[in-house]
Amino acid sequence: MIGQNVQGACAKAFVIILFGAFLPLLKALPIITDKEISDSTNTSDWLAYGRTHNEQRYSPLDQINLKNVSQLGVEWYLNLPNDVGLVATPLVSEGILYFVGTMNIIRAVDARSGKILWIYDPEVGQAIAGRKQVGYVHNRGLSIYGDKLFLSTWDGRLIALNIKTGKQVWSTRTYDQNEPRWITGHPKAFKGKVLLGNGGTETGPTRGYVSAYDTETGDLAWRFYIVPGNPEDGFENPAMEMAAKTWKGEWWKHGGGGHAWHGYTYDDELDILLIGTGNGSPWNQRIRSPGGGDNLFLCSIVALDPDTGEYLWHYQTTPGEEWDYNSTMDIILADLEIEGETVKALMHAPKNGFFYVINRETGQLISAEKYADVNWASHVDLETGRPVEVEGARYHKSSSYILPGPSGAHTWHAMSYSPITKLVYLPTLHAGIGMDDSEIPDDWALKPFDWGFGVNFAFTPPVRDYDGSLQAWDPVTQKAVWEVPQKLAYAAGTMVTAGGIVFQGAPDGFFYGYDASNGQIVWKYDAGLGISAPPITYSIDGNQYISLLVGFGGGWANGASTNSSLGWSYGVHTRRLITFSLSGKESVPKQPLPYFPKPLVEQDFVVKKGLADAGAEIYQQKGCWQCHGFDAPGGVAPYLPASPLTLSTMNPALTAVVRDGGRTYRGMPAFPDISDDQLHALTHYFRGVANSVAARTLDKKD
Numbered sequence: 001m002i003g004q005n006v007q008g009a010c011a012k013a014f015v016i017i018l019f020g021a022f023l024p025l026l027k028a029l030p031i032i033t034d035k036e037i038s039d040s041t042n043t044s045d046w047l048a049y050g051r052t053h054n055e056q057r058y059s060p061l062d063q064i065n066l067k068n069v070s071q072l073g074v075e076w077y078l079n080l081p082n083d084v085g086l087v088a089t090p091l092v093s094e095g096i097l098y099f100v101g102t103m104n105i106i107r108a109v110d111a112r113s114g115k116i117l118w119i120y121d122p123e124v125g126q127a128i129a130g131r132k133q134v135g136y137v138h139n140r141g142l143s144i145y146g147d148k149l150f151l152s153t154w155d156g157r158l159i160a161l162n163i164k165t166g167k168q169v170w171s172t173r174t175y176d177q178n179e180p181r182w183i184t185g186h187p188k189a190f191k192g193k194v195l196l197g198n199g200g201t202e203t204g205p206t207r208g209y210v211s212a213y214d215t216e217t218g219d220l221a222w223r224f225y226i227v228p229g230n231p232e233d234g235f236e237n238p239a240m241e242m243a244a245k246t247w248k249g250e251w252w253k254h255g256g257g258g259h260a261w262h263g264y265t266y267d268d269e270l271d272i273l274l275i276g277t278g279n280g281s282p283w284n285q286r287i288r289s290p291g292g293g294d295n296l297f298l299c300s301i302v303a304l305d306p307d308t309g310e311y312l313w314h315y316q317t318t319p320g321e322e323w324d325y326n327s328t329m330d331i332i333l334a335d336l337e338i339e340g341e342t343v344k345a346l347m348h349a350p351k352n353g354f355f356y357v358i359n360r361e362t363g364q365l366i367s368a369e370k371y372a373d374v375n376w377a378s379h380v381d382l383e384t385g386r387p388v389e390v391e392g393a394r395y396h397k398s399s400s401y402i403l404p405g406p407s408g409a410h411t412w413h414a415m416s417y418s419p420i421t422k423l424v425y426l427p428t429l430h431a432g433i434g435m436d437d438s439e440i441p442d443d444w445a446l447k448p449f450d451w452g453f454g455v456n457f458a459f460t461p462p463v464r465d466y467d468g469s470l471q472a473w474d475p476v477t478q479k480a481v482w483e484v485p486q487k488l489a490y491a492a493g494t495m496v497t498a499g500g501i502v503f504q505g506a507p508d509g510f511f512y513g514y515d516a517s518n519g520q521i522v523w524k525y526d527a528g529l530g531i532s533a534p535p536i537t538y539s540i541d542g543n544q545y546i547s548l549l550v551g552f553g554g555g556w557a558n559g560a561s562t563n564s565s566l567g568w569s570y571g572v573h574t575r576r577l578i579t580f581s582l583s584g585k586e587s588v589p590k591q592p593l594p595y596f597p598k599p600l601v602e603q604d605f606v607v608k609k610g611l612a613d614a615g616a617e618i619y620q621q622k623g624c625w626q627c628h629g630f631d632a633p634g635g636v637a638p639y640l641p642a643s644p645l646t647l648s649t650m651n652p653a654l655t656a657v658v659r660d661g662g663r664t665y666r667g668m669p670a671f672p673d674i675s676d677d678q679l680h681a682l683t684h685y686f687r688g689v690a691n692s693v694a695a696r697t698l699d700k701k702d
């Protein structure tokens with residue numbers, strides 16, 4: 001490990017010497033260090049996922065403000081005709097905007113004009129060709145450090161590009177592709193290293209970890225496992241030995257999970273790395289760790305030494321979790337005035353419905369309050385730092401109605417914090433779910449690449465008369481100052497500016513500006529297509545710009561029935577990168593209206609119920625719904641009851657796509673071991689759905 005660090009330092013020294021000899025070049029080539037990434041006064045760039053290392057997504061720019069926001073118009077736009085779901089935060093350095101689109105393709109564009117400067121395609125389609133691979137064509141962002149741009153790929157690579165030329169400098173594999181893991185998270189560069197985690201909690205028996213690589217060489221610097229492995233193999237470090245005491249049974253056979261697929265923050269001031277960790281694999285603790293236990297470090301914030309990856313402290317939000325209550329949500333750093341003292345705090349709103357304020361010097365909990373409807377715990381005990389669970393929240397051999405449900409009260413859609421209003425702008429979800437494990441046998445196990453949870457679900461009526469809301473949350477009083485109800489769930493991440501405006505895109509296709517002090521809508525733009533990505537702002541030659549990717553996406557966006565009926569159907573609307581300014585006058589071609597593909601009905605096809613039911617189970621188990629939607633069109637992939645490929649059973653064209661990977665280039669993974677019987681059952685399922693939708697439509701006409 002030390003050798004690798006020294007090697008990295010030498011490489012850096014070499015770069016400095018080299019540039020010393022060519023001083024005139026130095027100006028043209030930005031060398032980004034933690035100093036630049038931490039500099040909150042730099043308003044020309046947006047250098048990190050949350051703008052700066054504090055992840056606040058707050059910009060001191062105020063050229064666009066409450067007085068003039070009505071003049072905000074489109075400066076330029078870039079059509080992305082081959083893209084589908086877009087969820088990324090673009091980055092801006094030296095007037096160039098970098099973003100990751102569908103299939104992890106990177107584009108560098110002139111931020112003044114939108115002109116493409118270079119494109120880098122990591123050829124994910126080739127990387128997944130012919131092999132099993134968990135879905136997900138989207139990615140949430142990039143990272144800049146030194147003279148490099150870092151990207152992570154769905155299939156598990158971490159790649160460094162020369163930021164000027166877009167040429168690959170190095171590429172390293174962060175997991176074995178035979179493991180059922182996936183990446184949608186951004187890499188996080190800090191202190192000469194670049195960190196990356198992965199997902200997989202629901203897709204196989206895997207053990208979560210994060211890895212840090214040398215930014216110059218791509219060599220692995222350290223790896224931190226989030227849950228302990230088999231004690232017989234020895235523990236990697238004392239933290240794993242400590243964690244193992246909180247597990248029971250033979251947890252390692254289930255992997256344990258804890259995947260940190262999002263939520264990485266580097267605290268430049270205290271020199272600590274904070275990672276938010278994921279839920280257990282499987283969700284059901286009766287299977288995962290029979291007899292209970294806290295199951296460290298699931299659903300926690302873990303502070304690590306950024307140089308060595310050594311454990312420093314942790315705070316667990318949901319001990320012994322079994323509701324998919326990831327703590328992988330963003331971790332925002334700020335100095336807060338609490339009871340007359342300045343506290344170096346972190347703020348975190350994980351899925352479990354509590355908003356946490358933690359002293360990041362000590363890891364001590366300061367406060368935790370419900371920011372949404374929560375019924376699994378009555379409160380968090382500030383003495384012990386633990387949630388006080390409500391009886392019956394654990395569904396063992398029974399059923400429970402749980403709030404929030406597994407979509408969480410807040411997920412990866414970024415929250416922002418304004419040091420002016422001292423409020424957090426939090427995209428909030430309102431949904432519960434019924435969970436029942438009475439039919440789950442004790443020897444339940446998840447097969448690699450299948451989707452499974454170890455618990456069954458019952459969908460439940462809406463919690464409120466709106467599925468989402470934007471809240472302005474005061475982290476000191478732990479109360480909402482205002483809340484704007486939003487009919488639809490999964491509104492995008494937020495950004496707040498010194499101009500007093502909170503910007504947020506929404507699934508309804510509008511990009512909204514809210515008055516940061518009271519939540520009044522002060523501006524809106526009709527993008528004609530659902531928005532899932534958060535905006536950024538920066539300034540060039542004295543002009544403030546706001547850029548936003550438009551293209552409904554992300555796992556839940558497609559899987560969730562509430563939003564899959566929006567009409568953002570596959571292949572209909574043009575995905576775009578749109579940039580706004582006060583002088584912007586560009587007119588953007590209108591999008592087609594929301595479109596609902598009609599299922600094709602094949603009169604001669606006799607649907608057999610047993611086969612259709614088996615097909616429905618395969619559809620669920622293989623995770624098809626993640627992209628194709630639940631019984632309704634999703635925006636990321638075709639709506640299968642409307643596809644001619646599903647009109648007859650054993651259609652060779654369907655086999656070519658599903659089994660042989662005929663469309664891996666578009667992001668459809670291959671399922672090489674899917675049997676003829678399974679394909680047959682799937683076709684019956686699609687025909688059954690088509691027939692029932694057609695019947696429903698007829699009913700309406702009557």
Ligand code: CA
Binds near residue numbers: 201278279324326
């Ligand atoms: Ca999860």
